[in-house]
Amino acid sequence: MDAATQSKTAALHSSLRYRLISFLGPEHVHAANASDIVAGVQPKLVIVPGRESELAEALRLVSDAGLAAIPRGGGTKISWGNPPARADIIFSTARLNEITEHAWADLTVSVGAGCTIQVLQETLAQHGQRLALDPLWPEKATVGGVLSSNDSGALRLRFGALRDLVIGVTLALPDGTLASSGGKVVKNVAGYDLPKLATGAFGTLGMVTRAVFRIHPLPRNTRSFSIRRKEAEEARHLIHTIQNSKLAHSALQARFGNDAPPIVDILFEGTEVGLDAQEAHLKELAETASLTIASTEIWNARQDLWSFDKPESGTIAKIGILPAEIDRAMATIAKSASVRQLQWKSVVQATGIGLLKLEGDTADMRVSLQEVREQFERSSGSLVILYRPPGMAPIDAWGNTGDALPLMKAVKQQLDPKSTLNPCRFVGGI
């Protein structure tokens, strides 16, 4: 950048900052520091709008100035996706955290994007209800962040993913538009289903300012079991047997790794009498000797993967495979990892969605990620890199997006033509 451009940019930033302060208040506009870095890119400002209309207006100003906007909730997944091409202004949703309506008798809740999952769950629990979703780090992760990253856990098997739970969303677009779609009733087919479009879009189409969810009753009782298996093939077989049985489990996952035989975990929810019957049925399906009553801790297995001995030599990817190919997928991982002496662990849900952790040399891990991705994509699966150590050479986080990429770019072009929002973080350079 030459001196003239630099001075022009500085003037622009200073005038924008002044305008942002004028309607957000000086306490809600501050200079960004090292803790605000987004996947290696240092932003300049952090703003904390207090209303949806303020956020939309600020977004319009930032977009008009040709700058890049990065939405941020709890910041737990801020490094996911590809590094942004630019990251000028962080939009924190911390003040948009109100639970505006918990219509408990209608099983719905309207909530600001900045509300943490834990606060939301605590509020819903007062009426014996929950958002039937178990994302990572609920104490910090926010509604907006979880929606944008489409993070779901083990309960997805029974209750669906965010796309099945979100019934309404309000988006702020870079031209200052605040657009709502969906509604606050569970059943509704009026207009396009934009809540689904926003889910998993990594904030590249609009900033989620508010969402409405359908909620579920808390279970009366729960019971968890773990079943040891010798081989991945046996684990796959057990999962298939359970899925094909008359059991009505709420979660079913398998834990694999290079250092221990696989373990299959199952969660039942219901009345005590119902749980007794299901337990008896489960014991008929899996030989009793290998079955133990488990604590609810096992359902943190996904999150536990994220504690690294050495974060600089570990990586985590989300995998999507066909449920019937879980054992084949694990064999692919095991083979690729063992050739390069990598440690690996994986937690896979019966839906075929899982997390994979690799530890070892960064260059080797990079090769393994590519190798495993290629294999998965051949049988319509996917591998998306969520965390990579700073020392790893660049690698696309997403992999193949298929023939719909031009259409995805057209959708982006319509809603965010200047690429203001999270530029280049999403698939295909979106």
Add this chain to the structure above:
Amino acid sequence: MDARILEELRAIADDRGLVSSPEELHTYECDGLVNFRVLPRAVLLPTSTEQVQSIVRICHRERIPFVARGSGTGLSGGATPVENGIVISLVRMKRILEVDFPNARVVVEPGVLNLDVTSRIQHNEFFYAPDPSSQTVCTIGGNVAENAGGAHCLKYGFTTTHVLGLEVVLPDGTLVHFGGKTLDVPGYDLAGVFVGSEGTLGIATKIILRIVKRPECVRTLLAAFNSTNEAGAAVSGIIAAGMLPSAIEMMDNLAIQAAEAAVRASYPNCGGLLLVELDGPVAEVEALMTDVNEICRSNGAWEIRIAQSEAERALIWKGRKSAFAAMGRISSNYIVQDGVIPRTALPQVMSEIERLSQEAGLRVANVFHAGDGNLHPLVLYDRRVPGQQEIAETLSARILELCIEAGGSITGEHGVGVDKKKMMPKMFAEPDLLTMQRVRCAFDPLQLSNPTKIFPTPRLCGEQPGEYTPHPVESSGLAERF
């Protein structure tokens, strides 16, 4: 239509695949919404994705609007033809392409009937969950367009919950794939946007469905109350007790009378009839059924029956599912309405419907998916009485306004189509509708795929590649360009 284009279309779809004689075209002039009729220029019945692509490419080249159609059972006019346009019927694309039990997936062509999916997989104890009342005749392609629901979506979700992937012919003829057999395929959830877009974003030619294992048991309970309010209070009690039944249906006295006259379902003659279905493992279901029984009794149920056999259960459902058609037994004409309210607004909305009904001097029967607040008021009238149809239409529209005022929706499962597009600005603000139309512009910049549906004021898309040609609706002053 230009004879040259007609010949070109005939060459693609062969003689059996082209309907162009005026008398035959009348079959296609409307769908289940019979008061809107437009004669299409031609109807094409392709048998393959390639044929659909070729037809759509010609439409794109010649700027001919097209409307995709399944069995035509839709109730909102989603398949009503467009002036000067053609209809592309998908009924000849009716192959079930793949049944994958280990992964619980089925791949179908759009013309496959809803019930045929379940018929094909039931020997292995699987079923396809979305069950619109028309499931014996409606197609999966139509279900995808309308995001069809049904009585069991309370627990199992809607069509969109069960569509994992789609092969779509875009309005310029390009073939694209959304989602797939695995979950969370990287990229935007375009399958999520496409399902329920009422044919305005392209034509689905292949659909990957999720299928569901049959529960160990299903128990169906019928409870008779003096009023829908009492029945509604029982529903609240069931929800508050933390249960998620697979279905909760309600009918008022007029709906019961009609169902009785039509199929003799042996319903008790009461003011509010509740049908509650629980499914799952036997021990769990029986424990919960005892609770449901008590909740119904304590809210005033004076007769409770639990279906003792599959035949009894089928009869109970037959009465419910034939409720719309049964209106013909008690009224010469009727309008089927579809609105949604937060379930707790039921007493207030019902008494307001009652008041409006008396004011208009017309009877309104109510069939209600009570678990999720989806109302189906049926406004009964006689077309032969001058002015009565207009009164019925006004009343029906007023009921939808009640739904919006209560915080609900103008449609829960039938779609907007041509029928309700005027209501859209009452439910959504201008920026909301414009944002949806921007998404439409990404899929269909020339607005050829089922134009004039959903949106009250079609907005044409900005920059377009190639030479500027005014769109037919623009030339006729029906739309503006932005």
